Amino acid sequence: MRPTEFDYFAPGTLEEAIGLLKKYDDEAKVLAGGQSLLPLLKSRVTSIPYLVDIGNIDSLTYITKNDRALLVGSTTKVSALENYRNFGKNLAILKEATASIADPLIRNMGTVGGNIAHGDPGNDLPAVLMALDGSVTVTGPEGQRHVRARDLYLDSYTTVVKSNEIITEVQFPDWGTRSSGTYIKFKKPAGDFSIAAIAIQLKVNKDGLCEKFGSAVASVGPTPIYLKRSSEAMVGSKITPMAMEKAAEEAAGEISPTADRDGTVDQKRDLVRKLFIEGTRKSLRKL
Amino acid sequence: MAKKDVNITINGKEYSSKVEPRLLLVHFIRDVAGLTGTHVGCDTSNCGACTVVLDGKAVKSCTVLAVQADNKRITTVEGLARNGKLHPVQEAFVDKHGLQCGYCTSGMLMTSFWLLQKNHNPTEKEIREALSGNLCRCTGYENIVKAVKEAAKEISAEQNKDLVREEPIEA
Numbered sequence: 001m002r003p004t005e006f007d008y009f010a011p012g013t014l015e016e017a018i019g020l021l022k023k024y025d026d027e028a029k030v031l032a033g034g035q036s037l038l039p040l041l042k043s044r045v046t047s048i049p050y051l052v053d054i055g056n057i058d059s060l061t062y063i064t065k066n067d068r069a070l071l072v073g074s075t076t077k078v079s080a081l082e083n084y085r086n087f088g089k090n091l092a093i094l095k096e097a098t099a100s101i102a103d104p105l106i107r108n109m110g111t112v113g114g115n116i117a118h119g120d121p122g123n124d125l126p127a128v129l130m131a132l133d134g135s136v137t138v139t140g141p142e143g144q145r146h147v148r149a150r151d152l153y154l155d156s157y158t159t160v161v162k163s164n165e166i167i168t169e170v171q172f173p174d175w176g177t178r179s180s181g182t183y184i185k186f187k188k189p190a191g192d193f194s195i196a197a198i199a200i201q202l203k204v205n206k207d208g209l210c211e212k213f214g215s216a217v218a219s220v221g222p223t224p225i226y227l228k229r230s231s232e233a234m235v236g237s238k239i240t241p242m243a244m245e246k247a248a249e250e251a252a253g254e255i256s257p258t259a260d261r262d263g264t265v266d267q268k269r270d271l272v273r274k275l276f277i278e279g280t281r282k283s284l285r286k287l
Numbered sequence: 288m289a290k291k292d293v294n295i296t297i298n299g300k301e302y303s304s305k306v307e308p309r310l311l312l313v314h315f316i317r318d319v320a321g322l323t324g325t326h327v328g329c330d331t332s333n334c335g336a337c338t339v340v341l342d343g344k345a346v347k348s349c350t351v352l353a354v355q356a357d358n359k360r361i362t363t364v365e366g367l368a369r370n371g372k373l374h375p376v377q378e379a380f381v382d383k384h385g386l387q388c389g390y391c392t393s394g395m396l397m398t399s400f401w402l403l404q405k406n407h408n409p410t411e412k413e414i415r416e417a418l419s420g421n422l423c424r425c426t427g428y429e430n431i432v433k434a435v436k437e438a439a440k441e442i443s444a445e446q447n448k449d450l451v452r453e454e455p456i457e458a
């Protein structure tokens with residue numbers, strides 16, 4: 001099917017793009033890769049009078065590093081991030097997560113910023129960004145602000161980003177020495193989205209005590225969910241099988257899954273419990 | 288709603304037209320440029336029958352607006368053969384029976400072409416992973432994978448400069 005009619009703009013600069021969003025406000029939407037938005041427009045689940053394509057703003061496409069994080073411009077294609085060669089073991093989670101998204105053709109169009117901004121609880125990068133305690137830079141008519149990923153998501157397809165704002169950069173923190181993590185996706189039998197997926201990142205000190213721990217899940221609630229209680233429970237002691245079991249039990253209670261054709265609420269809680277343990281073990285092995 | 292002028296280079300030839308912004312790239316290719324080798328299968332971003340190479344990357348043209356491709360270069364299945372000679376990947380699909388009904392084939396060929404441009408010697412795993420966004424209801428994929436392997440061998444054997452496209456191939 002074809003979308004309902006809309007007006008289309010392809011500004012070359014960020015300022016122009018924000019000017020257009022400000023002008024048309026609630027009637028306008030950002031178009032990045034279009035790999036989520038176009039299917040919604042085509043099926044007429046939604047219709048939008050004004051589309052502001054940010055795909056021609058070259059200054060938003062980059063991958064760089066500073067001493068604390070990997071900085072990714074929002075219109076960087078998912079496939080470009082997937083092919084980045086210097087993740088090291090600290091950010092190995094990003095290689096696994098990007099390679100698990102959709103298929104190579106969709107990753108060639110879909111953008112990192114779009115994946116974070118869309119707010120579909122099934123998107124994979126939000127959980128990773130939450131586990132790492134990353135953030136985004138949001139630019140709007142009033143200038144820039146930084147939003148922690150853990151504060152970004154309000155409800156399904158609803159974030160704190162306003163209709164006249166653009167996510168311009170995504171910051172994936174590097175946790176430094178003796179840190180690693182993993183992304184495990186339990187896929188649906190058909191298609192690419194998950195029944196549940198978990199992002200785990202951990203850091204231990206010289207004595208093997210857990211110094212930092214971040215975990216978050218996709219597809220088991222209205223938003224991606226940072227597993228606060230279970231993550232905090234892991235910090236400060238040795239990562240023993242018992243500690244994992246206890247925190248995993250906590251994780252199963254922190255999610256809000258719904259029963260559907262993919263499983264009952266209990267099955268999904270059990271799945272997340274298992275993913276938590278598997279993910280923690282796998283991250284430890286990678287240290 | 289204002290129409291937009293677009294200029295898209297397909298297989299080396301420029302096509303200019305005034306189009307509705309909602310026009311999908313696949314419809315530009317089929318209806319404006321008249322190149323019907325690119326198919327519409329699912330129309331829901333799943334099957335990959337509509338795959339074309341856009342600025343060096345294989346994408347699903349049912350999920351791209353024609354206006355997004357303005358001033359860009361596209362290769363479709365019609366652009367694979369050179370001087371009446373099929374591209375090795377096309378030859379290999381014939382030799383290895385990589386097609387039955389043929390509906391998925393142009394998409395399969397374009398993704399395989401893109402893969403072989405960036406990876407001259409893919410493993411079976413890499414081939415299957417690259418083709419994971421292209422569905423085939425007939426072949427069971429085995430012969431498609433064999434065809435891509437065969438094409439890879441053929442291309443490295445030929446080392447034919449003629450096969451290297453001018454577009455930069457990324458990702």
Ligand SMILES: Cc1cc2nc3c(=O)[nH]c(=O)nc-3n(C[C@H](O)[C@H](O)[C@H](O)COP(=O)(O)OP(=O)(O)OC[C@H]3O[C@@H](n4cnc5c(N)ncnc54)[C@H](O)[C@@H]3O)c2cc1C
Nearest residue numbers: 032033034035036037102110111113114115117123124167
């Ligand atoms: C068949 C299929 C399978 C898929 N499977 C998966 C999967 O397994 N995992 C997964 O994570 N995703 C999956 N996706 C979604 C895909 O990864 C999308 O590319 C991604 O969700 C959105 O990125 P985009 O650049 O295409 O955004 P668009 O579709 O252009 O935009 C999506 C939304 O985000 C907003 N937006 C985009 N960029 C910005 C920005 N910089 N600032 C503010 N707002 C912005 C838009 O206004 C829009 O509302 C799948 C998609 C399809 C079609």
Ligand code: FES
Nearest residue numbers: 328329330335349
């Ligand atoms: S027609 Fe485009 S993916 Fe099926």
Ligand code: FES
Nearest residue numbers: 387388423424425
């Ligand atoms: S050959 Fe028939 S769908 Fe692939």
